[in-house]
Amino acid sequence: MAGAPVKLGSILSFCVVFYAIFYRKDNFEDGRLSPVKEHLLYLENENKVGSGTHQPKVALGYGACHDLFVNATSLLNPRDLKGAPEHFNEISSKDEFLKSFTYFFKHGAAAERFMSNSALYDELVEQSLKLPDTRWAIGGNAPLMANRFHLEGWKVLLGAKMSKKLKSYIPKDIEIVGDNGNEEVKDDIHMILEYRADEKFGEYKSPRANRYIMHNDENNPLLTSLEKLGEHLITFSPNLLVISGLQMMDNFPFKQGDKDLRAERLELVKEQILSQPVNTLAHFEMASYVDLELLLHLTTKVLPFVDSVGMNEQELSNLNSVLEYGKVMVVADSNPRVATALDQMRKTFQLIRQKNTDNGSKRKLTRIHVHTLAYQAILTVKGSHWKRTKAAAAKASLTAHRYVCNSKNIALDKCKLLLDDSFSTTTDDNNNSRVFFEATEPVACWDEVLDNDEVDICVAPVLICTEAQLTAGAGDNISAAGLVLQVEK
Template identity: 80%
Template structure:
């Protein structure tokens, strides 16, 4: 199997080093690109989604919105930034908005924040609409993941309360539930401030392309489609249930009174919905950008103990691990972490959620974690679980990352680059010197491990990074969905 860890200092590792040197860059560019692309495409072509009676079904919740895309540095004037970049849990004025954006911009980190000042938010939307390159699209984890599952051949049900105008973005074969027939719906609007690698904001330079999202939602935080979704789930009979969009509850001003906590009550209903599914229906939780510690703690007790799978990016992984281990929020992390660092956090997060499985006497156990970063995809699955084809899933996620960000189905090598080194450590543990040597002709590295008595498979796939980014918002949703499409078989 490609990329099996070996101990440094062996003859085998020496041979791999020579092999890697052969594939390093020459004057014509990175000669690894072509064989990497070819093998990723081979894995994709050899692994198909079932058809006919074998077509898998996915149900996704919750919510949808209109996304207004705008170039961040065209909208914002760096001269208005007073003082140093700073993190805020929510945005209440223009100064906080600029400082918050600058904070994540300089780290190249994705972020999503609630704007509590409705007047400010309306003014920002009005300014954005005046820019010639602003554009509208559908947004929200559930609809973007739903569209990806549909494109890849799944039968799809998703829950959102949407206007007829917004529904036009969704393929007609996708079943949408959530609102009443002929109900007038005012769609929530999210503003997506995008920026490219090396773009500048005053003296700040972005280390990678990414996006900063703000919203002033009224509909999505209440999970208003949940009850209708509940009515349709039994008849639909999904093979996979995806829980997403819960970050819309982050710092939303829920009314608390008479001893009631509306947010906790809504999350209890999500938990009930998960528990109502047969164990044969796999469940996946899509992590997102959270800063509200109370909400995160709710997730660790009401959601995470009862799902089979979790998907997230490198920022969200660090945050989730920090909350589970230390009870603290991690606002920003390395935007391009070492493979060893991410794998260590995945192992620790796996054990911490497994502990929650036991604590809350869950009939489900966490058996899958998918982490997507700029440079690589890492998927961990428990051996003999219901998750299939981990190697192909990592390859599929990698290809989708490039295609989505470049906004093209074709993969042009002149628009690709690799950040993954010729070899990487499998852990930061100094007592463990095992390394994986990157083979361009077999680029997806997979190996077995034992984690606290549980045998797992780990696969790491390099990403052919798009050097001419067209889209950033929604990339994670498409990548996570792509990683799932081959792992569930009816």
């Protein structure tokens, strides 16, 4: 019996140490949030643009839609899932839809797919409208980015064909071009199936909040606003041209005999970019693509002729895979290590720069912005037209929280950080470069040499919203917010 008190004492000691570790960790976490927030806000406030007589101008294309936001697990029944989750390039049946949704749900990965079965699509829309928490909003990369630029004080020209009802969602100060004015327009509808972090769907659990987008578009794949936007670009003379919405061409039936209508439309996109003076910066907003032929078109008709590319972690992995190996990567890590993302950014930068040379482009890629759940990473070439990289990363981070929480305020009780105390800048075992996270100076920036150019890389932590209200459109708002501070007026 003499050993009993010792054993009990050991257990108590262990419990005290265990509690102390977690108490210290909680205190450390809480202690980091406030200074991170304050410094991000400081960088944003000290670098405002878009006011007075120096109002910068942005033109955006192409397309718009009506977004129908649906609680995914309210609409879908996991008992209807027959077989294992599976990826499909396009959706033609209810079975394929369920398998495809579950495939991305279990990874917590964003996805966007075309449903070729119009009758089934209409049926799903009808079912969604019967759910109590379903809501409508304006959708499409270009309109969402346009709204963000407008909020930040920019003058905006939007290329999109939309009905009068859909136009009512757009601030009146935004100039919309894309139709003939009198024609009756039927808006495309996108279904946004949202789910929360740790939500369950049958035996599967999502590692993070995200969304699965499905569409059955008729207007957007044809880039019907392209020509109208081109007519207005001459007099508008933008500081920035944003190319987006090209993922709507994914798996759309463009072939007409030997004629490839998609290639023809993308050639016109290329000509539109080339029609702009070199001092009008061009940005391409990446998205979820699965059609390899379309992606290969992008690598010859769009990417060689833009100054900037924006994307999330899934899109980065996919673009890197297509450029390096000519293969589509359907799903990737939903929360990649900083080192992994930075290595992919560097490789993507170098591969697109080679495309610049191969295509004799007057433009060179000088900026990449990658937005992830945990951090923002922006790479810019020093001496290029892009300015204020550090502040841009901070603003993108703040916008991520505000948009997802659907609040202008940053409430610390709705924040968490996933970025570690330090991170490697590369996965290369021969390079031991590490950056240590400082809560009072949370945006880390450093110089490197890539492709014979000195580049500036900045990484900012995201104050992740723990009570997500919005998921679809987050990337568009984040990407636009990063651009807002980087264009020299």
